[in-house]
Amino acid sequence: MKKTAIILGTLAIATIAFAGNPERQGSGGAAQLTINSFARSSAMGWANGSSVSGIESMFMNAAGMDRSSVTTDMSFARTEWLVGSGIGINTAGFTQKLGEDFDKGTIGVSIMQFGIKPIMITTENNPHGGIGTYRVNMTNIGVGYSKSFSRGVSAGIMVRAVSEGIPDASAFGLSLDAGVQYATTIKPVVGGVKSDDFKIGVSLKNIGGDMRHTGQGLTYKAILNDGADDITRTVNGRAEAFKLPALLNICASYDIQLDKDKSVYNNRLTLAAGVTTFAFQADQINLGMEYSYKDFISFRAGYAIQDGSFGSWEERTSAFTGLGAGMSYDVHTNGGKVVSFNYSYRHSNPFSGAHTFGLRFGLGE
Numbered sequence: 001m002k003k004t005a006i007i008l009g010t011l012a013i014a015t016i017a018f019a020g021n022p023e024r025q026g027s028g029g030a031a032q033l034t035i036n037s038f039a040r041s042s043a044m045g046w047a048n049g050s051s052v053s054g055i056e057s058m059f060m061n062a063a064g065m066d067r068s069s070v071t072t073d074m075s076f077a078r079t080e081w082l083v084g085s086g087i088g089i090n091t092a093g094f095t096q097k098l099g100e101d102f103d104k105g106t107i108g109v110s111i112m113q114f115g116i117k118p119i120m121i122t123t124e125n126n127p128h129g130g131i132g133t134y135r136v137n138m139t140n141i142g143v144g145y146s147k148s149f150s151r152g153v154s155a156g157i158m159v160r161a162v163s164e165g166i167p168d169a170s171a172f173g174l175s176l177d178a179g180v181q182y183a184t185t186i187k188p189v190v191g192g193v194k195s196d197d198f199k200i201g202v203s204l205k206n207i208g209g210d211m212r213h214t215g216q217g218l219t220y221k222a223i224l225n226d227g228a229d230d231i232t233r234t235v236n237g238r239a240e241a242f243k244l245p246a247l248l249n250i251c252a253s254y255d256i257q258l259d260k261d262k263s264v265y266n267n268r269l270t271l272a273a274g275v276t277t278f279a280f281q282a283d284q285i286n287l288g289m290e291y292s293y294k295d296f297i298s299f300r301a302g303y304a305i306q307d308g309s310f311g312s313w314e315e316r317t318s319a320f321t322g323l324g325a326g327m328s329y330d331v332h333t334n335g336g337k338v339v340s341f342n343y344s345y346r347h348s349n350p351f352s353g354a355h356t357f358g359l360r361f362g363l364g365e
Contacts, residue, residue, distance in 0.1 A: 028280030029242030030162050032138050033175060033206045036060065037079045037091040037112055039342035039358025043326025044302035047272040047288030050181060050201030051253045055093040055360070058110045058144050061179035061203040061249070062156030065146035066106040070338060071097045071364030077342075082319060083352035086117030097364075105147035108158075114138035138164040144177075152196070155180045162211070162244075169217030173210075175244050179203035189257065193265040197255040201274075204248050210241035246279040251286060268292045282307040282317050298328040300344070323347040326356075338362040 036042040041056040049061040055075040057064030072095070079089040091112045098104035118133035140163070146156030158177035165171055180203075183196040218237040223230050251274020258267035272288040288302035304322040326344030333339075342358035 027242075028245045029171075029211060030164065030173065030175075030206075030244050032112070032114065032140065032164070033160070033162065034245050034247065034278075034281075035081070035089070035112075037077055037089045037356065038075065038093070039077045039079075039326065039344050039356040040328055040340070040360070042346065042356055043300040043324050043344035044272060044288035044290065045286050045304045045322075045324050045346075046249050046276045046284060047251055047274055047286040047302050047304075048253065048290070049179070049203055049249050049251045049274065050199040051270060051272065052201075054362075055095050055108065055110070057146070057156065057179075058093055058095075058108050058142055058158060061181060061201045062144045062146055062158040062177050063154045063179040063181040063201070063203070065095050065108050065144060065156055066097070066148045066154050067146075067181065068095060068097070068106065068362075069365055070336075070362030071102060073360070073362050075358060075360040077356055077358035079354060079356040081354050082348055083355065085351055088115040089113070090115065105145055108142075108144045108146070110140075110142045110144075112140040112142075134166055136164070136166055137170070142177075152183045153180070162208075165213060165215070166217060169213050169215035169239075171211045171213040173208055173244065175206045175208040177203065177205045177207070186254070189262050189265070191263055193263065194255070194257050198252070199254075200250075200252045202248075202250050204246075206244045206246045208244045210243055212241040213239040243279070245281070248277045250274050250276075253288075266294045276304075284322075296330055296332075298330075299325075300327065301325045319348045319351055320354075321347045321349055332365065336363070336365040338365050 036059050038056040038059055041048055041052050041060050052060040053064040054068035054073045075093045077091040081087040081089055089112065093108065093110040095106050095108035097106050116136045118135055120129035121132045121134055122129050140160055142158050142160035144156060144158035146154060148154040156179050160175045162173045162175055181199060181201045183199045185195045186198045188194065218239055219234050220237060222233055222235040224233055251272060253270050253272035256269040257265055258269055259265060270290040274286045276284045276286060285305040290298055290300045292298040302324040306318065306322060309322050324344060324346045329341045331339045340360035344356045346354040
């Protein structure tokens with residue numbers, strides 16, 4: 001408990017030092033690392049980092065991987081990102097508990113791949129195109145490990161390979177995520193049907209070295225004059241390095257039992273709140289809530305308050321307005337399997353928001 005309190009307190013204080021200078025907003029790169037492409041957790045934005053578990057923890061807070069209720073977890077999701085922009089995101093994840101008694105922690109792998117519609121090639125001689133198209137390639141592959149040290153404390157780490165570029169110029173880098181979750185019971189119920197109702201989560205994401213684009217696309221023909229004759233040479237341009245979009249997320253949640261009969265726990269309402277400090281964009285205050293009936297059907301909503309959130313779209317620094325919502329439908333079988341159908345929506349202006357559809361399979365419930 002004391003060690004956990006020290007860790008959480010240190011990370012909370014670090015928020016002040018970590019906060020990004022407003023003058024640096026928009027100057028970072030690899031912004032895809034800040035996109036949650038999982039359907040279940042994205043509806044609440046950054047508010048559920050304390051209660052997230054299983055596969056979706058690989059984005060929100062790696063500590064939650066080992067808190068999954070199943071032994072083997074698989075998930076697939078498709079996101080139509082900023083509808084009208086021509087961007088789609090495919091995401092897949094897998095987690096597996098380790099050890100004979102599943103007490104050795106949990107490992108996980110996630111893949112996130114962007115599908116971006118072809119872009120017309122233009123040159124100085126062909127400013128209107130007509131000479132073909134090219135595609136932007138963006139892929140993130142992550143490997144993580146999470147371990148529960150007691151009933152209430154878990155920690156996790158995630159290493160992610162980041163690749164982006166076009167056919168003749170690309171960049172590659174590695175990022176590191178780390179997180180911790182703490183759960184305790186504030187208001188126990190006779191019979192133990194309600195436990196671990198208060199949770200705290202802290203995650204530090206996208207820590208790594210600078211990335212830089214290289215390739216033939218950065219070369220150009222130059223005419224050099226040696227004093228007598230002009231000499232044509234191929235010059236290799238050096239692109240400016242860019243930093244990863246580091247962030248610190250601190251949040252907490254509390255579960256409320258809505259059942260009049262306290263011997264059962266069929267109706268749960270979770271309230272969540274937190275703050276996210278970004279290195280290269282405006283900080284956010286996050287609010288979220290989730291209602292679940294028998295862990296069978298769940299409804300979620302979230303709101304992110306950011307500088308300019310309540311102003312016109314010209315005053316905002318993000319296309320997203322901060323509002324998100326979603327739902328899940330979970331089918332539990334007698335064989336210890338669970339199949340989940342998940343959906344989330346994030347409102348934006350301009351564009352027509354982001355829609356994420358997810359399918360999850362769990363074994364060994």
